[in-house]
Amino acid sequence: MRFLIMGPPGAGKGTQATAVAEHFGVPAISTGDIFRANVAQGTPLGIEAKRYMDAGEYVPDSVTNNMVRDRIAAGDATDGFLLDGYPRTLAQVAELDGMLNDAGHELDAVLVLTVDREAIVERLLKRAEVEGRADDTEDVIRRRLEVYAEETEPLVSVYDERGLVVAVDGMGEIDEVQGRIFAALDARTED
Ligand code: ADP
Numbered sequence: 001m002r003f004l005i006m007g008p009p010g011a012g013k014g015t016q017a018t019a020v021a022e023h024f025g026v027p028a029i030s031t032g033d034i035f036r037a038n039v040a041q042g043t044p045l046g047i048e049a050k051r052y053m054d055a056g057e058y059v060p061d062s063v064t065n066n067m068v069r070d071r072i073a074a075g076d077a078t079d080g081f082l083l084d085g086y087p088r089t090l091a092q093v094a095e096l097d098g099m100l101n102d103a104g105h106e107l108d109a110v111l112v113l114t115v116d117r118e119a120i121v122e123r124l125l126k127r128a129e130v131e132g133r134a135d136d137t138e139d140v141i142r143r144r145l146e147v148y149a150e151e152t153e154p155l156v157s158v159y160d161e162r163g164l165v166v167a168v169d170g171m172g173e174i175d176e177v178q179g180r181i182f183a184a185l186d187a188r189t190e191d
Pocket of ligand 1 (some may be wrong): 064
């Protein structure tokens, strides 16, 4: 199973990705988590990424694409993976197509979590208090939502045209959303 999870910041992708990946026995690969780990360790990649992340901007493709290429080539991802937070731009879609094509693989599904815009800002502000993420201040949250709408939302139609999109309502309790996700993915993998 090779698939993606998409949705605006605050849609709960990270939380759901972990559970879904475990269910299908594949690693959950989150570009946001990889960047944050690099920032925490002060690596050159982290120092470069931090400038963009703190402003709510996307890290340049030159950095992100190579990082993903290396990560999905790792041993634990040879039989499948769940990508969380990549691709985020049309250029990254093309890049991922190339990576998969080179390996003779293709995507099985694109899970899209849908959420209500107002609820998102509230969720993110709450997360800021709990986790203290530097990119969870109100101004940066607004910028991240704008960037998502401009750069990433259009990807849903691209994958929809390929017949890959599985849309799931991301509002409600974590378990409730998880139940919907499993039902939708199971229905799809039985096809
Ligand atoms: P969110 O909860 O906002 O979806 P993530 O944890 O997925 O955030 O990512 C945090 C930040 O890491 C993004 O705002 C962006 O700066 C950077 N980032 C993550 N994935 C990518 C990507 N595919 N391309 C460019 N930047 C990325």
